[in-house]
Amino acid sequence: MRVIVTVVEKITSEAHINIPDGLNQSAIKQHIVDCYNTGEMQTEMNIFQVDFESISARIVKEQSSILLGENHD
Structure with missing residues (x-):
């Protein structure tokens, strides 16, 4: 089984610039x-x-299960 995991992070950065x-x-x-x-x-x-x-996390279905619902007669 393949799973796509999405992690959301809030990154706080600091920069020193001349104005x-x-x-x-x-x-x-x-x-x-x-x-x-x-x-x-x-x-x-x-x-x-x-x-x-x-x-x-989102489960990625196998290639064969993607074809479900299509008529292959």
Whole structure:
């Protein structure tokens, strides 16, 4: 029997970036999003906490059972 197990985890990461002086709150948010989207921040991220959210399993039926319901006369 084959089972597909899905684990959902919440990962908390921390990154240290430099933000130009004089930006308002909206510009700071945009700067952070831009750093993340360009991949600039991604390489600096350090995972320091992983919280377990959920786990589930789905049984994968054998090839022959996939054909059930079809007429093969």
